[in-house]
Amino acid sequence: MASLVDVARAAGVSTSTASRALARPEMIGAAAVERVRAAAAALGYVPNPFARSLRAQESKTLGLVVPDSTNPFFAEVARGIEAACFRAGYTLILSNSDRSLEKERQQARVLVEKRVDGVLLFNHSDASAATISWLREQGMPVVLVERRLPAAPGGLVVPGAPGAPGAPDPEGAGRLCAVDCVLSDNAGGVRAALEHLAALGHRRVACLAGDPGAWHYAERTAAFRHVAAALAFDETSEQDGPLALVQPGLTTYADGQRAAAELLAGPRPPTALFCTTDTLAIGATRGAALVGRRVPDDVSVVGFGGTEITGYTTPPLTCVVQEKLAVGTQAVRLLLRRVADRRRPNAEAGTGDVTHVVPTRLLVRGSTGPAPTRSPHAATGKRASALD
Numbered sequence: 001m002a003s004l005v006d007v008a009r010a011a012g013v014s015t016s017t018a019s020r021a022l023a024r025p026e027m028i029g030a031a032a033v034e035r036v037r038a039a040a041a042a043l044g045y046v047p048n049p050f051a052r053s054l055r056a057q058e059s060k061t062l063g064l065v066v067p068d069s070t071n072p073f074f075a076e077v078a079r080g081i082e083a084a085c086f087r088a089g090y091t092l093i094l095s096n097s098d099r100s101l102e103k104e105r106q107q108a109r110v111l112v113e114k115r116v117d118g119v120l121l122f123n124h125s126d127a128s129a130a131t132i133s134w135l136r137e138q139g140m141p142v143v144l145v146e147r148r149l150p151a152a153p154g155g156l157v158v159p160g161a162p163g164a165p166g167a168p169d170p171e172g173a174g175r176l177c178a179v180d181c182v183l184s185d186n187a188g189g190v191r192a193a194l195e196h197l198a199a200l201g202h203r204r205v206a207c208l209a210g211d212p213g214a215w216h217y218a219e220r221t222a223a224f225r226h227v228a229a230a231l232a233f234d235e236t237s238e239q240d241g242p243l244a245l246v247q248p249g250l251t252t253y254a255d256g257q258r259a260a261a262e263l264l265a266g267p268r269p270p271t272a273l274f275c276t277t278d279t280l281a282i283g284a285t286r287g288a289a290l291v292g293r294r295v296p297d298d299v300s301v302v303g304f305g306g307t308e309i310t311g312y313t314t315p316p317l318t319c320v321v322q323e324k325l326a327v328g329t330q331a332v333r334l335l336l337r338r339v340a341d342r343r344r345p346n347a348e349a350g351t352g353d354v355t356h357v358v359p360t361r362l363l364v365r366g367s368t369g370p371a372p373t374r375s376p377h378a379a380t381g382k383r384a385s386a387l388d
Contacts, residue, residue, distance in 0.1 A: 002043035010039035022047060061091045062335060063111035063119045064145075065104060069096045072307040073278060073324070074122060077145060080328025081120060088336060090117075097124055099251070105131050112138050118335040123147050125214045132179055141338035144181040145331045146322070148215040148355065180338065181355045182331040186216060189320035189360035190223035190274075193302045194231060196318070196362055197272045201371035202300060204234040206270040208259050208280045209248045220276045220304065221248060245270065256283025257290070264299060265291045271299060271371045278305035281317055285367065296369030306363060315366030327358050 008018035013032055020027045021036035039045075062085055066074040078094060085092045093116060097104035104124045108131050111119055118141040123132065129149055135142050197205055207224045210217030225246065229235075236244045243266040247259045260273055260283065273288075275281035281303030285295050293299050295315060303310055306321030334356065 002040075002045040004045070004047075006043055007036060007039045007045050010043060011035040058117050058339070059115045060089060061093060061114070061116045062332070063093045063095060063114070063116040064121075065095045065097055065107050065111070065119065066122045067097050067099045067124055069094065071279065072309050073305045073322075076307055076324045077122075077328050080325035081145075081332055082328075083325070084329045084332035088332065090332075090336075099124055101125070101127055101131075104128060105134075108135055112140060116140075117339045118142070120145050120331055120335060121147070123149065125211060127213065136179075139342065141335055141342060142179060143331050143335040143338070144179055144183070146183045146216060146327060148181050148183065148219070149179055180334055180353050182327055182334060183216065183355070183357060184322040184327060185357050185360045186219045187223040189304060189322070189362070190220055191227050192360070192362040193274055193304075193318075193320050194224070194227045194233075196364065196368065197274070197300060197302065198231045198233075200272075200300065200368060202272040203232070203371070204245075204268070204270045205272040205274055206245045206247065206263050208250050208256055208273060208275040208284055209246060210250060210276050210280075212248045217248075217276055221246065224274060224276075243268075250280055253279055253283035253286075256280035257287035258283075260284035260287030260301075261291045264288055264293045269293075269299070272368070273299060273301045275302060276304050278303040278307045278310050278317065278319060281319065281367075282309070282313055285313060285317070295367050298372055300368040300371075302368060311365070313367075318365045318368040319363055321361050321363050323358050323360070330356050330358060 004018055005015055007022075008015045011018060011021075011032070013021070013036060017028060017032060018036045018039075021033045022040065025033045064078060064081055066078060068074060069078075078092075082092045082094075093111065093114060095107040095111065097107055101124050108119065108121075112135070119135055120143050121128070121132065122145050126149060132142055132144075132149065194205065205228065207221060207228075209221045209224070212218050212221065234245065236246070243263055247263070250256060250259055256275060256279065259280075263270055263273070264287070273281070273284050275284055281301050284301050288295050288299050288301070295301050301317065303317045303319035304322070306319050306324075310317040310319050334354070
């Protein structure tokens with residue numbers, strides 16, 4: 001295997017000149033750079049990344065922690081992140097937390113031990129604050145992806161962000177921790193979806209929501225309540241019993257299937273289901289079928305995410321599209337800026353934290369239609385027991 005000394009000898013330059021020609025070509029003349037590159041190509045020279053990282057105090061590697069690598073949404077965002085890393089000359093290490101706070105902490109520690117230059121994090125929940133604080137104590141730049149994080153009492157707050165002084169505060173959201181974030185416009189996406197349903201004549205709309213202990217789900221659920229009230233949608237009443245129109249704490253396809261089936265087989269079924277993730281919407285579509293409800297004739301379904309699979313369901317899902325490639329690109333760009341800031345002499349750590357919000361859009365497909373004019377119970381006698 002050829003060494004840098006071999007390349008320098010073949011190009012007729014010193015070893016230090018050959019090194020600069022490959023790593024910092026702007027520092028020497030173009031002719032020398034061309035000779036060194038030609039020699040390196042002819043000899044099949046491959047730079048030693050470990051030696052380079054020790055000299056430069058950087059590994060050219062970023063870490064990404066996701067809650068579930070099998071979830072299409074995280075996979076699609078990760079694709080955008082990896083593409084942006086590749087363009088910038090970085091390698092990406094993907095870690096899976098399995099929605100476990102303890103495993104998330106362990107993965108964060110492994111990434112620090114691997115000497116990554118920065119970490120991109122889909123944090124498990126708001127309880128991930130301790131992990132994020134630990135990473136920052138290690139001097140590790142961190143960017144949250146599709147997440148925000150409430151601050152502890154008296155903690156730092158992102159200026160101008162929802163939850164900051166003088167800004168709108170989603171129900172139960174509180175103050176925001178000062179950590180860089182890149183995320184989709186949750187509130188705007190919810191509004192677009194509900195206004196679409198209202199235009200179709202729906203007034204009894206249920207929300208299948210995620211874990212209220214995670215900021216992004218709390219934000220979407222709060223936006224649902226706010227917009228639903230503004231549009232004069234039905235509210236949960238005593239007649240609904242335990243079947244509240246807002247069903248929180250749902251995660252999986254099975255959760256969406258079960259919640260949809262129970263609501264649609266109840267005494268006062270909704271005419272539309274707004275789901276805070278595509279996963280729940282796909283599950284809800286199957287849940288509707290299991291109790292004999294047709295989508296969209298008997299019930300409309302809206303997802304949130306815009307993952308590729310939503311175009312291949314039956315019918316294809318109407319959904320709020322999160323621009324996943326744009327989110328990934330922006331997150332990498334912001335993290336690399338923080339990595340560069342850390343190398344600057346006298347850089348002020350922990351200041352100027354930003355929240356970058358990427359616009360969402362509504363993609364209307366076949367899962368939404370006009371509100372039914374007759375009771376769906378007239379169409380079938382099937383009940384939620386079909387799931388048993």
